[in-house]
Amino acid sequence: MDEPLMVQARGLRKTFMVGRQPVEAVRNVSLDVPAGGLLALLGPNGAGKSTTMRMLTTLLPPTAGSVHVAGIDAVAEPALARRQIGYVGQKHAAGENYRIRDELITQARLFGLSKAVARERADEALEMLGIASLGKRAPGTLSGGQRRRVDIAFGLVHRPRVLFLDEPTTGLDPHSRAGVWEQIERLRREHDMTVLLTTHYLDEVERAAGQIVIVDAGEVVAQGSAAELRGRVPGAASLDDVFIALTGRRLQATGEAYSHA
């Protein structure tokens, strides 16, 4: 039996006009993420990953193609689809100086929740990310890895079913990256969260045992698990080799090896 799909995109295209010149940021992207699944979008700079994410999360209307999130047509009903979506962008979610728990409560209230429920959701989000002890701190005092977990907590206060993360580990040291991944995997395992993310770190994707979609020049050039992709390129020892064989290029950053335990 087919698994129910949490995210389904078909034939996504986005053309920007720069002056009179069309820029085809995304030409043809289709992807499926089953409920509880993990999908990583990989590609060199300018491949169209962020533009794809923005279309999947209703932040940008596609030029063509369709997106369904939890069965909702996200192009026709963006407000409805957005309730199912948590989005963690590349920038930090909270200001430097306010207490994290207070900011989370404010965020939850923006979703129309009462004070009491907002407090509950703030505590739940902190707990889900393993940072309950940091609630009284200000973001400006945290390490990079702690700060990224706070960003993710902000994407969770309205209890979305699918979490989109744009480069969640970029700029972190290997230890902090492993910590953020531990929490992402915990969200999937314990809270049945569906996760879709972009990353430049191939080693992370190899370990995460999810589906990989490689995009280049706005198009999907390959998709599958890390093992499936390796199997498609004879002699490929790593995903890096696959990437080079398919696109003729190296990803900008490949990350350092680290233990995921």
Ligand SMILES: Nc1ncnc2c1ncn2[C@@H]1O[C@H](COP(=O)(O)OP(=O)(O)OP(=O)(O)O)[C@@H](O)[C@H]1O
């Ligand atoms: N608002 C815009 N107007 C014009 N061109 C744009 C716009 N946004 C993105 N582009 C172009 O579309 C292409 C894809 O950009 P996008 O940011 O989606 O790539 P990316 O894969 O996320 O890159 P990176 O890894 O560097 O973040 C690039 O050529 C970019 O310059």
